Amino acid sequence: MSRKIGDVILDLQNISLRFGGVKALTDISFDIREHEVRAIIGPNGAGKSSMLNVINGVYHPQEGKIFYRGEERRKMEPHMAASTGIARTFQNIALFKGMSVLDNIMTGRNLKMKTNILLQALWLGPAQKEEIEHRRKVEEIIDFLEIQHIRKTPVGRLPYGLQKRVDLGRALAMEPQILLLDEPMAGMNVEEKQDMCRFILDVNDQFGTTIVLIEHDMGVVMDISDRVVVLDYGKKIGDGVPDEVRSNPEVIKAYLGAGH
């Protein structure tokens, strides 16, 4: 299957976000195209995670406009963002600790489940059928991420790396149009990162999902992203294809260091 990068799906214009005196984001504009892998990089505390939080409605920027599929998006709560097809993973793993891997991923199907509470209480036909139908989808994701063996394990007991994978699985279960990944490969070794890259690229390929990726491993970023935004101290200092960014002197100074 071949990817075709399409039109702009999400357009951020002049976004500014402050917390009291802290300016997390200052006047940032960039866009995200359909089907592309868009990376956001920058030093610690640059505002990358905050940017994702703005995109899916956890933070509300004081200034700026967001256009989603050409329409301006007004005040947006996270669950509304979710229902418009934006999913994400978290930098500090935010899995549901008390639930099994399977249940965690099943929560991702929540938006797609329709039966009412009464049917669920009685476990009547439609509820059961729906449950099985979604279970099938989730099993596909589990197979895809190669985590069959831990299906029933409570996520709290899993090692860090696998938790990250489950986190990804939960986001995938939403069948999102845009998938926001916040350092999905932190705490993994090369082998595992390779696996993770493969998953991300496959998702991007097979379902055409647009991906926004924050990552500190430059190898990964340069290899798999189509375009890269660079933030520093809440300001945008670079934007372009990987090679362009890599040679941008400002980026080198602020982030990459001489080694790269």
Place this chain on the structure above:
Amino acid sequence: QAKEQFFPVLVYRTGAYGPNGTPWANGYVDYLKLVNAKGGINGVKVSFEECEFAYATDRGVECYERLKGKGATVFQPLSTGVTFALTEKAPVDKIPLVTAGYGRSESQNGAVFDWNFPLLGTYWVGADVAIQHLGKQYGGLDKLKGKKIALVYHDSPYGKEPIPLLQERAKMHGFTLQLLPVAHPGVEQKATWLQIRRERPDNVLLWGWGVMNSTSLKEAQATGYPREKMLGIWWAGAEPDVKDVGMGAKGYSAITLQHGAEPNSKVVKDMLAMVHAKGQGTGPKDEVGSVLYMRGLISAMVAIEGVRKAQERYGKGKVMTGEQTRWGLENLNLDDKALADLGFAGVLRPIQTSCTDHMGSPWARIHTWDGAKWNFSSDWYQADQKVLRPMVMSASTRYAEEKKITPRTPEQCKQ
């Protein structure tokens, strides 16, 4: 087992009301021991078992279920809440319920409440006597007109029981009744007493139990309300209620359930000689004869006398069933002589029960705390049957309708 008459003893020696429940329980148990020391009820020895329920209704019910299986004669829970719950169960199990000085006032009507025996006095008696006493102090009931009387009460069915009667009396005599509820257990009454300070009622009726009583007295002292103007019900007129306040409670009066502290009565002397001297006393010696101790003791006495009466009909020297005891309780006739024989001369007035009157004696008097002990300070009062009776009848009729009970007719009563 067949040779012994079993008395279950529901007690609360712990928990919020433990300090008040303990002397009552000691008196109750001591009297049972005394009966045995005197040779039992016509030779039938008495056995008993305590069950602690900490004044919690559901634990009280558990105790009831547990002890009833052991062949209970009568139950006396010393808790209005448990009484309400058992009122539903007793008819099924056929065990009489003696509630001396508490419980539902309308259960005086034995034609409806077959199994309830509020012997010696109900709250309506207490409330009625209180008003009579206040009237007398002002020089006649008509002088109550325009007076303001505050009722500081435990916010529970117990505390609410007197309200209908007081309202009735207020209508009759034209005084205003101010209601001031205090939440369980009653340790916070500042707002209540601020209101009293503002409204300056002419008298305060105290309808508390346990720590609420001493707290009220302390707050009265702290707000400068004269204790002489306060009158308590018999559950607010014992040593634990005032001891801790000491001189601060001087002048405070309470209605008695006929008896007060009776250290000089014959029964107390017997008790000391026949039970405590042998080292079989339940509680400390200096408690014997105190108000709540006497209350427990008398409660036990009426139950024993019920059994004795029953034996007259169903066979002396036999163990009575609950049903037989019920008959005994319903036909009690303790005149002055009988009481004197039992050692209660000067402590109680005669008690005579019947099918329509399960209370047996509507008398009470007042005693006053002098800083160290309780002293009687009034003559006997008799609750006014003209006021009481209609209320008892209408309330019990209403209950009968609700529960679809047909009251017993006088003929049925005879059986």
Place this chain on the structure above:
Amino acid sequence: MIYRENGQFKTTYAADQQIFTIAQDKWFVLGLIAFAFIGVPMLADEYMFRAILIPFLILSLAALGVNLLVGYCGQITLGAGAFMAIGAYAAYNFMIRIDGVPLVAALLLGGATTAALGIVFGIPSLRVRGLYLAVATLAAQFFCDWAFLRLGWFTNYSPSGSVSISNLSAFGWAIDSPVEKYLFCLLFLVAFAFFAKNLTRASIGRQWMAIRDMDVAAEVIGIRPMWAKLSAFAVSSFFIGVAGALWGFVHLGSWEPAAFSVDRSFQLLFMVIIGGLGSIMGSFFGAAFIVIMPIFLNQALPAVGSLFGIAISTAGVAHAEFIIFGSLIVFFLIVEPHGLARLWAIAKEKLRLWPFPH
């Protein structure tokens, strides 16, 4: 039969979504239910029914409700006693004000009323959380205590404030004897436990747990916190309300607000914590522990005392009961902080591996 899941392959997702995925579990629980319906009525005496089994069943039902809210949705509540009271008084009023309303309908309507009020009292949870919420729910508790005591309408203007219900019957079945009362409660409990289990393994249950474990993340994947929290309040209140109505109607017969005091709220919360938060089974364990243990100690201690020739006074027994009960709570928590249900699960896990240690 050895407790093993080997050889039990599931070929469909439906099979894997059964309540009990291991056959032995299923047979065990079915056997237990059968025993409860058939064996217990033959074995137990009246005291067992009235003083232990019926309270146990009803409080288990209430604990189940509390567990849905606290254990599954993570909203700590100390208002459970109030909800029981609402259920009881609402059912009472349906019973006496509507002529000929059937008992079961009155009970369920009591539950429904509680559910509606549960939503109202649940609204603060949208803003306030954790222990703050727990303490704030006491407002509901004390308000209800007060309202049922003070507002005569609820008690049909009974002068003492105490109400009573008798002559229960459902579908022409007069529920008089302790056995019948027991079976009646048992039917309710089994049905409701089944509902609870279904809810917790369905999408709504997952929403509750998600909110409990990490509410921001839950919102990000599209769960509406308001819906999840308030539905949990409603369902849980429904359970608790029905339990309250049963408590009043079947167990006590006559009650006053003190029967549903703040102590009851605490008691219910403790049941679910000691039994195991987020576990249906745990609600039963917790209720059993908290209902039966004190009674057991109360009866066993004098016996043990007399064994050594010591006569313990009633007060002494009560105090010793406190000490032992408290120590047992601490002991079990140290052995397994997640409650008795988890202890049970670990035991099963060990059994599965047996005779190997790991």
Place this chain on the structure above:
Amino acid sequence: MGFFFETLIGGLMAGMLYSLVALGFVLIFKASGVFNFAQGAMVLFAALAMARFSEWANIALGGDSLFLANLIAFLGAGVVMFIVAWIIERLVLRNLVNQEGATLLMATLGIAYVLEGVGQTLFGGQIYTIDVGMPKDPVIMFESLFEGGIMINKEDFIAALIAAVLVGVLTLFFQKTPTGRALRAVADDHQAAQSIGIPLNRTWVIVWCVAGIVALVAGIIWGSKLGVQFSLATVALRALPVVILGGLTSVPGAIIGGLIIGVGEKLSEVYLGPYVGGGIEIWFAYALALVFLLFRPQGLFGEKIINRV
């Protein structure tokens, strides 16, 4: 008008008395993240110890000096509270490091049962008196300004002063000393605190001991007001709205919360109560706290509840 002030002052002083109990909750929560359900039981236990010790000391001294007897009793009760703290740490807390709030709450419930049982077994379950010479009669002030003057309860006034001093000292301790900082760290994350060498065992003994002393002071004041008996443990319920209104983690919050609750509930009972049948103060206090929480979910002075991804 005079009456209004009287109610106001009465409320303020009642509030201070609640603060004293609330303080115990705050201390332990702040230093270990445990919501100490046993605080009421600790108050009862300490008061029982105090009452009985002073009774015994008084007998031993031949009833000569009440002051000396009380002093001995106070020290004795202090030692007892230290031992209690030590045992609790040894047998309970140590084994529950890093567990969730609900588990710890439950454990403190177990502690409460044990304390109530042991306390009454050791010291008895009847009513005892603590007489530290608190004046019991009221004083009337400002008689020239208001009709009837304003009545002030001397006992409450002294108690309020003591509470204020205690809170002041503890506030300084928490905000300004390294130990205070360490305690706050423990409350945030037991494990991380351990990892940097904060000895959980010792800090817990210290905190529970301080809370025990606070309970002792509360016990003395409440006990001399109410008499020492079982119901003393229930004053904890009155202190809870104070704790959440002020914020679970704020020592000064306990005072401010106490004042607001005290004034709120007394004014409501006196001015609103009569219209609805009275007895509203307890739920009103909780409702009042709840209203404040809707605006500040962490209480007036509590640390902001951190909620981010």
Place this chain on the structure above:
Amino acid sequence: MNAANATFLNVNNIEVIYNHVILVLKGVSFSVPEGKIVALLGGNGAGKTTTLRAVSNLLHGERGEVTKGSVELKGEQVQAMTPGDLVRRGVVQVMEGRHCFGHLTIEENLLTGAYTRTDGKAAVQETLEKVYNFFPRLKTRRTSQAAYTSGGEQQMCAIGRALMAKPKLVLLDEPSMGLAPQIVEEVFTIVKELNEKEGTTFLLAEQNTNIALRYADFGYILENGRVVMEGAASELRDNEDVKEFYLGLSSSGRKSFREVKHYRRRKRWLS
């Protein structure tokens, strides 16, 4: 191993069980010589964190237990010690997943790190300055509550907090996680600097094998709760398997992440 260096830490065949039933470490042994940097490598769930917890005695709070084997610190058994005792002996752990005190400010976090020190305020202040020098970013955020700082800032804070104790042995659990490449490099430079100048010993669990092996002296590779390979860092770096699985290198240089195959050959040590 270099005989000139005394063994600082010796871990002897330990077995760890969580929750009474989950066996995680199945006999792990290794030793850390004084003044060296030792790296524990291994994939997710290999047991690195568990090993570090076993050393610092933090297992207890996770309901884990060392059921066999022993941990010795300079010949002294540590099983019976509290984590506090260990810190006083100079062993400090930087926990995986940061674990900053969320309600405390960055500066307060750092200061609590010096809790066990007794050498006076001035000395603590000096170390504080040093830490701020290492991580200037922390200085700018010193008054923010830790919970509101970014992931990387928290990581710096956690490392800085451990350094505040002036430790002799630092157990670093994934120090590079979530840090920008530049900072990662800096962290390791700091490690090296402390190691060389102050003789601090380091035991680090790290996924970033590349950089870990560059700075470490020795390495152990854990897999599935067992040590599967050990040796000097330089040796490990040259091992074929390590190259392929841990460094992402193949004979033709670094592989692109875009072109990884779905199936790879099995690791040799597994067979």
